[in-house]
Amino acid sequence: MLFYTHLMIGIVAFILTKNFFSGGNEIIFFLLVLLASVFPDIDDGKSKIKKASGIIGSIISFTFKHRGIFHSVFMALGFFLITAIFWNSYYAFAILIGYLSHLFGDMITPMGIKIFYPLSDFKIRGWIRVGGIGEWVVLFGMVILIAKELLF
DSSP: OOHHHHHHHHHHHHHHHGGGOOSSOHHHHHHHHHHHHHGGGGGSTTOHHHHHTHHHHHHHHHHSOTTSGGGSHHHHHHHHHHHHHHTOHHHHHHHHHHHHHHHHHHHTSSSOBOTTTTTOOOOBOOSOOTTSHHHHHHHHHHHHHHHHHHHO
16 A cells, blocks of 8 residues: 555544543544554655654665565564553554554555564455555545544
8 A cells, every 4th residue: 555545544543443542642642543554664665654764764674575574463563562561551552553554454455464474474465456546446435434524
């Protein structure tokens, strides 16, 4: 999925889950969902998040292959646990929601993701081509859902 589609999936995930969590600032929660919804692509040398993260992103994209460990449920759980232990479980759930929304977006593409990497090569794939008409339909549908939520 493209950057903006990942953001939209993150926004929809926030809207669907925000009422299940409390214990902090909802704006920070929302921003963490958005950040985590694009963060897994830090392993892609051409991604916006890699470019925005400077030297750290360059090191990560050089060291790790795209759609490897950063596209694994284990990395999502690792960031969740680190945030819950060292900061706050409310914000840890924001990171988990955003991260999982990213994984969902990539798992519905033909390239798919190895959800349990590195323990398994099992890959979940879909049929929506990145940048194709299907992605635009998904993006447009999410824009409608978000507009409906904001307006009604």
